[in-house]
Amino acid sequence: MQLFLLQGHTSWGKRGHPVKRDDGATTGEIDFTHDGTAYRLIKTYQRGKDAQLIDRSTGAVLAKKGEADERMAAIMGTIDKARGPSGLLWIEQGQSMDAVQDDDRLVASKVETEMSVLVGGDRARDYLARTEAALGELLTATGRPRVGGPLKAAEDALVRIEADLLDAERRRDQTRQIGRELDRARSALAALQAQDDTDADVRIAAVRDELDAALTARAHWETAKAVQQRLQAETERANDRLTRHLDHVRAYDDAAAGMADENAAIASHEARRNELKAQQSRIDADLRELRQEQARQVEREAAKARANRLQERQIALEQLQARLSSLDTTLAARTEQIQARDALPEIDRDGLDQLGALEATIDRLDRALSGVEVTLRLDLLPGAQAEIDGKPIISGSVTLDATTVLTLPGAGYIRLDAPEADALKIQRETARSDIEARLHTIGVADYAAAADAVRRRVDIASDLESLEREIARIAPQGRDRLIDHQQVLERDIAALETKLNDAEPDDCATDPDRVATDIAQQSAQRIVTEEALQDVSGKLEGARARLDAHRRAMAALPADVALDARGARQSELAASAATAQARLETAQSDLERLTDSVRTDPDILKASLNRLIQVRDNRAAELEELQRRVVELQARRSGVLDRSDPDTEANALMEQRDTLRETIKRHRQRAGALSLLRDTLTEAQLRLQAEYTAPVRRELAPLLARVIDGADLSLSETLGPQGLLRNGRDDTLDRLSGGTREQIAILTRLAFARLLARGGQPCPVILDDALVHADDDRRARMFDVLTYVGSGEDPLQLLYLSCHERAARELGGHRLRFDSWPEN
Secondary structure (H helix, E strand, C coil): CHHHHHCCCCCCCHHHHHHCCCCCCCEEEEEEEECCEEEEEEEECCCCCEEEEEECCCCCEEEEHHHHHHHHHHHHCCCCCECEHHHCCEECCCCCCCEEECCCCCEEEHHHHHHHHHHHCHHHHHHHHHHHHHHHHHECCCCCECCCCHHHHHHHHHHHHHHHHHHHHHHHHHHHHHHHHHHHHHHHHHHHHCCCCHHHHHHHHHHHHHHHHHHHHHHHHHHHHHHHHHHHHHHHHHHHHHHHHHHHHHHHHHHHHHHHHHHHHHHHHHHHHHHHHHHHHHHHHHHHHHHHHHHHHHHHHHHHHHHHHHHHHHHHHHHHHHHHHHHHHHHHHHHHHHHHHHHCCCCCHHHHHHHHHHHHHHHHHHHHHHHCEEEEEECCCCCCCCEECCEECCCEEEEEECCCEEEECCCEEEECCCHHHHHHHHHHHHHHHHHHHHHHHHCCCCHHHHHHHHHHHHHHHHHHHHHHHHHHHHCCCCHHHHHHHHHHHHHHHHHHHHHHHHCCCCCCCCCHHHHHHHHHHHHHHHHHHHHHHHHHHHHHHHHHHHHHHHHHHHHHCCHHHCCCCHHHHHHHHHHHHHHHHHHHHHHHHHHHHHHHHHCCCHHHHHHHHHHHHHHHHHHHHHHHHHHHHHHHHHHHHHHHHHHCCHHHHHHHHHHHHHHHHHHHHHHHHHHHHHHHHHHHHHHHHHHHHHHHHHHHHHHHHHHHHHHCCCEEEEECCCCCEEEEEECCEEEEHHHCCHHHHHHHHHHHHHHHHHHHHHCCCCCCEEEECCCCCCCHHHHHHHHHHHHHHCCCCCCCCEEEECCCCHHHCCCCCCCCCCCCCCCC
16 A cells, blocks of 8 residues: 555665565555545556556546656645655554654654654755755855855966966066166266276285295205204204213112112011921821811711711601592592593583573474464264373363363364464474484483483582692692602612611710810911912012012113223213203204294295185176176176066956955855755744644643653753653653553554644544554553544544454454455
């Protein structure tokens, strides 16, 4: 009905498949009456798409194809609305509160969408759409100029014109700047050309002559200076030779005196060293005898310690052997438990739970089958017999369910034929087959055996954990480690026994304290003797070293420092030093006489000459640079002026800029006006919606109070259900159950439909299994509401569709009967 009444003949989708007839055709017919006229609507889908609207009284075809769809949309009030007038006509199962998205991607419930569309009106929406379309040509939703629109095009053109204007102004300023720089370069060039450079050449020649004279005087002075320095060095060397000779004489006399003193000291030190060595030998002999006695005492104590260790090792060996025996017993018990676990069926707690679930399923299905029953009146003839499940029965009322069979011996049997139980039986047989397959796979007879196997596995696992903890306690590092420890103990015991057997008896007993005291005293005496010996040896070596040093110093002196030759050598060196001093004094007098002639420094004159030459060269370079600069600036100015006149171009661009600014101003004024119009239309629509809120709540209040005791519903600004006030508590819709939300959606639509009906716009309402989530009490109350709105002064036409016949028995109204499609 929804496909035929509300959608065009070109629609199909999954909703179209149910209209296929047994012969595969996709053609259907609907007869209905509207405003006193009887119509017949024929539609064909898929191949041969067609639609015809026929006047049943005359048989005339009123419209075809698309025109027939448009006529039906006008009759049903669904023009531009795919689900009837705002969804009020057709309330689908489970979709009364579904979220939808409008063209602006805003999400709301279907109720809000339907109400707001009705209240707004087509004309207001058309004006608003046209306003937003015109505004959209200028601005985006965020208020920015739209790309491709006139405002954006004008702004982009303005940006380009302003960029060109900046370039033109830059070239204009550049031309003017080049002119100013050219004037400055020409003035500097003229001033430089007017200067006379003859005076610079005369000054350079005079400085060169002065420099030559200064260089000659400097050469004579340097020659005299070199002679004076050479004689100065000769005089110093002569004095040095005389000084060294006198130093050698003193060193020779000091070495001779030192050698005599050191020979006497060496003799004394050697006598003292020999005395100390003899004393040290006596002390060493006494210490050897005392330490031998001490070693014998240590050996006796070691023998006692080995005997104690032997006893400890034997006790440890006995304890270790006991641990090994306990470990072997525990390992054997663990092996038995593992074998017992491996012999059990392979099933765990999850598998047992699955078997339990299947058993529970079978019990539930048996209870459900036993609930499908029928009562028979059984009258048996005399001598006749009957039995149920092997038990004889007598005449009277007999109750059969889907699991029992009434047997009439010799006549047959009666089994309840209940189609609603067939699916339950199939599920029960499937569950039984599944549980038998699982039991066969596991290898047990029934659930009890499987539960026993799981329990035994749990017990064995607990025992294994206890055994593992005991094994870890006995042998934390494993049995092999215990065996290795046992072997180590056995080897230690054998070695200790061998040492004890091999030890020689020692009956001699001495006082260990006395021996230790004697060793300490002799050791201290030996240390004192050793220190004295080292001190004497050091002094002896020092005296010998100093004696050798005196000998080497004497051997290193020249031969002319001896007593028989030192006088003649000293007279010779004194005469040589006097001669050198006299020649030096003469050279110093000549150097002082030449110093007055070299007062002017040649380097200063060289610097002055270089400066004058640089001044002349810099002037020539500056003259050349100014000439080149004048030519370059003339060429640059000519190049800029050859392209165009910057002043004229800048003026033209300014006019274009002002024109574009005025255009942008007009577009923005128009966008502001359109925005104001859009806001005004939106505000008017919202105000109109607000005016509907109170009447809708008045119509809704008695309906809601009948279904939900003490409840009041708050509506949003778009007439959609917003919150339920019940028993002093305000709950949002998302906190309510699905059935309550479904009932609220239906009641809201009914209230709005009654409001439309009061305004002269009656609207039929179709409920497509819209109460599937209601309990029995709520469903009965909803039926009261449907009966109420379908009667009275402004009744609504209601059509209730449901596949749950039992749930709709208490609805009332006029029940429709359906006939099978004629075979012809």
